[in-house]
Amino acid sequence: MSEATFTFRVDAALKDQFTTAAKDRDRTGAQLRRDVMRDFVRQQQEAAEHDARFRRQVQVGLDSANAGRLVRAEQVEAEFAARRAKTRRELDARS
Numbered sequence: 001m002s003e004a005t006f007t008f009r010v011d012a013a014l015k016d017q018f019t020t021a022a023k024d025r026d027r028t029g030a031q032l033r034r035d036v037m038r039d040f041v042r043q044q045q046e047a048a049e050h051d052a053r054f055r056r057q058v059q060v061g062l063d064s065a066n067a068g069r070l071v072r073a074e075q076v077e078a079e080f081a082a083r084r085a086k087t088r089r090e091l092d093a094r095s
Helices: 012-024 029-066 073-094
Strands: none
């Protein structure tokens, strides 16, 4: 892995607080900055993957609806009412 230097300006008080917090955790400021950068990159990748997955799911739903494969609202309500009733019976049986 090649390395590069990353230089930026920060308020002196913030730098001192950060350095103290890093030392309290037996880490250097550089180690923590790398950790923060890795976490940020990972979060962005996960967000992009989630967005792509969500968009694919929406497209599947749109394609299905456009093809006429729809479920009536009454049918969905009835199915979930039955599920709720079953769950209530199971919870009542445990009490």
